[in-house]
Every structure is written in C-alpha cells, then in structure tokens.
Amino acid sequence: MRARAVYLIATALIVASWLANYGYYRYYRLPEPGFLRHYIETTYTPSVAFDLLYVANKDDKRKPISATADGLEALRFYPVQVHQELSRQTIYALRGYFDENRMQERPEGEPLRLNALKVQYSDGSVREEDVGEIIAYRPAWPPDKTKEPPVRFSSGRGSSDNSGTTVVTAVRQITLSGVSSAWLEKLGDSFRYEIRTTDTHGMPQPLSESTVPLELDTEQTVSLEYQFKLREAADVLSVYNVQLREHFAEPDGNQYDYIVFANYTPYPTDAQMRAYVREMRGRAE
Amino acid sequence: MKRAFSRIAWGLGLALIDVTVNGFDLLPDVVGYGLLMAGLAKLVSRNRMYKLAWNAAAVQLVLSVLALLGLTRSGFSLTGGIEPSLNALALTAAGLAIELAMLYGLCEGIRLDALERDKERLARSARNRRHFAFASGAGMLFQLPFQLNQSLQEMLPFVILLALCVLFSWLTIVALARQAGREIAGNPGSGGGGLDDGEGSMIDMRV
Numbered sequence: 388m389r390a391r392a393v394y395l396i397a398t399a400l401i402v403a404s405w406l407a408n409y410g411y412y413r414y415y416r417l418p419e420p421g422f423l424r425h426y427i428e429t430t431y432t433p434s435v436a437f438d439l440l441y442v443a444n445k446d447d448k449r450k451p452i453s454a455t456a457d458g459l460e461a462l463r464f465y466p467v468q469v470h471q472e473l474s475r476q477t478i479y480a481l482r483g484y485f486d487e488n489r490m491q492e493r494p495e496g497e498p499l500r501l502n503a504l505k506v507q508y509s510d511g512s513v514r515e516e517d518v519g520e521i522i523a524y525r526p527a528w529p530p531d532k533t534k535e536p537p538v539r540f541s542s543g544r545g546s547s548d549n550s551g552t553t554v555v556t557a558v559r560q561i562t563l564s565g566v567s568s569a570w571l572e573k574l575g576d577s578f579r580y581e582i583r584t585t586d587t588h589g590m591p592q593p594l595s596e597s598t599v600p601l602e603l604d605t606e607q608t609v610s611l612e613y614q615f616k617l618r619e620a621a622d623v624l625s626v627y628n629v630q631l632r633e634h635f636a637e638p639d640g641n642q643y644d645y646i647v648f649a650n651y652t653p654y655p656t657d658a659q660m661r662a663y664v665r666e667m668r669g670r671a672e
Numbered sequence: 673m674k675r676a677f678s679r680i681a682w683g684l685g686l687a688l689i690d691v692t693v694n695g696f697d698l699l700p701d702v703v704g705y706g707l708l709m710a711g712l713a714k715l716v717s718r719n720r721m722y723k724l725a726w727n728a729a730a731v732q733l734v735l736s737v738l739a740l741l742g743l744t745r746s747g748f749s750l751t752g753g754i755e756p757s758l759n760a761l762a763l764t765a766a767g768l769a770i771e772l773a774m775l776y777g778l779c780e781g782i783r784l785d786a787l788e789r790d791k792e793r794l795a796r797s798a799r800n801r802r803h804f805a806f807a808s809g810a811g812m813l814f815q816l817p818f819q820l821n822q823s824l825q826e827m828l829p830f831v832i833l834l835a836l837c838v839l840f841s842w843l844t845i846v847a848l849a850r851q852a853g854r855e856i857a858g859n860p861g862s863g864g865g866g867l868d869d870g871e872g873s874m875i876d877m878r879v
Contacts, residue, residue, distance in 0.1 A: 390803075394806070397806070397810045397814075398810075400810075400814055401810060401813045401814050404813075404814045404815075404817050404818070405765070405816075405817045407817075408817035408818055408820050408821055409758075409817060409820065411820070411821050412758070412817075412820040412821055415821075445755070446757055446758075474821070474822075474823060475821075
C-alpha cells in the first residue's frame with residue numbers, strides 16, 4: 388500500500404513537472420515570428436544601408452532571405468546571419484547595403500519614408516512586412532566632389548553601452564548652428580547628446596561643454612557625444628539608426644551637414660525577451 | 673527456463689549498449705528487444721507481470737524498428753551542444769516510461785516467481801532493483817521537461833548523474849535476470865538451478 392502511494396506521488400510529480408514546464412514553454416513562445424521595430428535613418432548612397440532584425444522561435448524553420456523597397460532599387464542584402472541565440476528564440480540579422488553598380492544618376496530628392504518592405508522568405512513565400520519606420524535621405528548621385536568639406540573626421544569611439552563620440556576638426560572658419568535627427572523627438576529622454584569643444588584651437592586641451600551656435604576657428608575641434616538610455620521593454624528590443632546631423636554654416640552662407648551615426652542594436656537578455664514575448668502575446672490577444 | 677532468463681539478460685544488455693560507427697548502429701536495439709520478447713514469451717504464463725514486461729518490450733521493439741528505419745529518433749546527446757527539441761524530449765520520455773514499465777514487470781514477475789519458490793533473498797533483490805530502477809527512471813522523467821526551459825549545459829551534472837543511475841539500474845537488472853535464471857529455473861518448490869533440456873548452456877552471458 389505504501390509502495391503504491393509512493394508510485395502514485397512520483398507519477399503525479401512527473402505529470403506536474405511536464406504540465407508546468409510545457410505551460411511555461413508555451414507561454415514564452417512568440418505567437419508569431421516577425422521583425423523587431425526599426426527606426427532607421429539611412430542615406431541612399433553606396434554604403435551600408437541598415438540591418439533588419441527578425442525574431443523567431445528556435446524551432447521555426449522559415450527565415451527571411453532578402454527584402455526590397457520601392458524607391459530603393461539598389462538595396463541588397465547579404466545572406467541572413469544569426470544575430471543572437473536566446474534560450475527560446477533566435478534573432479536573425481539581414482544586413483542591407485546599397486549596391487553602387489545599381490545606383491542611377493539622379494538629382495537630390497525628398498526623403499523617402501517607408502513602413503513596410505517586401506520580404507522574401509526561405510520557404511519561397513513573399514510577404515509585405517511592417518518593419519517600423521525607415522527614412523531614406525536621397526542626395527544627388529553622383530555627389531558633387533568639387534568642394535572640400537569644411538570639417539574633417541578626427542576620431543571616433545563606439546561602446547557596447549550604446550554610447551559613442553565623434554570628433555571633427557574645422558578646416559576653415561565655420562559655425563556649428565545645430566544638431567538634428569528625425570528620431571530625437573521620439574527618443575526623448577532615452578537619448579542624450581552633448582557638444583564639446585576645445586577652448587583654443589590647435590592645442591590639446593580638454594574638451595568643455597558648449598552650446599550652439601558655436602563658432603569654430605581653423606583646426607578647432609568639436610566633439611559630439613551620445614548615449615542611448617532605453618529602458619521600456621518595447622524600446623529595448625527596437626533598432627535605432629540615428630543620423631545626428633551637425634549643421635555647419637560657412638561665412639559665405641554655404642551650408643554643410645556632417646553626419647554622426649548613432650546606432651542602437653538590441654542584444655536582449657532572456658528576461659527582456661520574455662517581457663517582449665509577453666507584450667507580443669498581449670497584442671495578439 | 674534458464675534459457676529464457678539468459679535471453680532476457682542478453683536482450684537487456686544489447687538494448688542497453690549502443691555501439692555506432694559513422695552513425696550505423698552495430699548492435700541495434702531491435703535485436704535486444706527481440707531477445708527480451710523471446711525470453712519473456714516463455715514466462716508470460718507464470719504471472720501477469722511478465723506479460724506486462726512482454727507488452728512493453730513489444731512496444732519498444734516497434735519503436736526501435738521505426739528508429740532503425742529513421743522514422744523516429746528518441747534520445748539526445750548530452751555533449752553535442754544542441755538543445756533537445758520538444759519532440760525529442762517527448763519521445764525520450766515516452767521511451768523511458770515504456771522501459772520503466774518493462775523493468776517493473778520483469779522485476780515484479782521475478783519477485784512473484786521467487787516468492788512462489790520461497791526464494792526470499794531473490795524476491796528482496798528483485799524488489800530493491802525495481803525500486804532503484806523506478807527511482808532513477810522517475811527522476812529522469814521528472815527532470816526531462818525542465819530542459820524545455822533551462823539550458824542543457826546548466827543541468828548537465830544533474831542529468832549525467834541521473835543517466836548513470838538509470839544505466840546502473842539496468843545493469844543490476846541484467847544481473848538479477850542471471851540470478852533468477854540460476855535460482856528459479858525449474859518447477860516451483862524444486863529449489864531451482866536446473867536447466868531446461870540443457871538449453872541454458874547454449875546462450876550465456878559473462879558479466
């Protein structure tokens with residue numbers, strides 16, 4: 388009788404273990420694989436375009452292999468790569484670039500705003516997918532290289548804590564009139580940037596905080612430091628490609644924009660991915 | 673009857689050992705379960721526990737044929753670095769549960785047989801090994817679903833310990849079958865130890 392009770396209790400524990408673990412496993416499966424939310428600023432010139440991150444449950448066989456966008460005919464993608472393996476999900480990265488051989492001569496155009504891309508999958512299917520918001524600036528192509536830019540790159544740094552710095556040096560007298568990006572308003576307190584400059588030009592002195600407008604003499608440096616501070620679950624798993632445009636004005640009235648690339652690419656922890664799955668589940672229900 | 677127990681011991685041993693060369697199983701489980709069934713077939717009329725073991729061995733035989741044909745694949749590598757899928761875990765658990773039923777039937781059948789012949793020591797031995805097999809198998813069945821949510825690497829020491837317990841419980845039951853062959857072969861009350869027409873000497877196992 389005692390043995391039977393032991394056997395029954397053991398069997399009940401085994402069944403409970405399977406039910407609980409299976410329930411937990413099911414709960415933290417993504418209801419639907421899909422692209423993370425992207426907030427991209429890109430420039431339609433031959434270069435790296437942007438990465439598209441796609442998250443799927445580990446046993447999902449279907450993966451994206453390429454994508455196309457109307458108006459960005461030169462957009463091509465390298466073979467899909469695993470960006471990050473988590474305990475239940477895999478994040479894949481499609482690395483896009485603008486192919487120089489496919490660039491056609493054009494005048495400067497209005498920025499192109501995209502929300503959906505046509506995505507080709509490994510199973511042969513093609514679907515229009517909402518990937519977030521992409522803004523593609525379209526300068527004239529080929530570019531006018533007759534005029535020397537008024538600033539040159541001096542140094543740069545990027546860190547895994549989603550911060551970075553870019554320092555440029557004025558090659559002639561110039562005024563930094565401001566810094567802008569399409570995503571600054573959306574990011575709000577989740578993104579900080581700071582402009583610093585040397586007090587006197589030509590000497591290796593520490594940078595001090597500055598505000599715009601900022602007049603720069605020849606060989607004076609200006610640094611732009613930025614940091615992402617994303618905390619909300621939905622934001623932590625978003626992709627941000629921020630183009631911080633430093634607007635320079637020359638004494639003759641000419642304008643020049645120097646672009647500082649501030650990118651946030653998510654590497655979520657398992658806990659952050661669970662929070663994301665809960666949010667996706669909430670949206671699906 | 674000694675030959676029947678000898679077949680059971682060989683069958684258990686062959687089902688337990690997997691020798692693969694380039695993915696090809698040199699000692700397929702189907703041979704082991706076939707031998708087990710052949711041995712148990714001689715005993716099913718003695719008590720219903722042998723019948724339970726025979727039925728479980730028959731299911732395992734079918735599963736091992738399917739595995740041999742590449743239609744199913746239970747079990748997973750502890751060192752391959754690949755997380756087992758839900759299907760692999762479920763199949764492994766199902767195979768383990770059937771194995772437990774088979775070992776339970778075999779041990780309990782031997783225990784009942786031994787009691788019928790006043791072989792107290794053998795009966796106790798059969799009961800203890802049944803308990804050990806159940807404890808290690810149940811422990812393994814309990815921990816398997818945790819691998820859906822924990823990485824195998826995190827649980828590896830615990831899983832290896834349980835796997836060694838399951839392996840050892842099989843080995844003790846192989847020895848039990850050998851002991852039963854020696855002690856309860858022959859008619860009830862005869863004291864055992866006899867051979868059925870000298871068959872026991874044709875297949876034997878050296879442990």
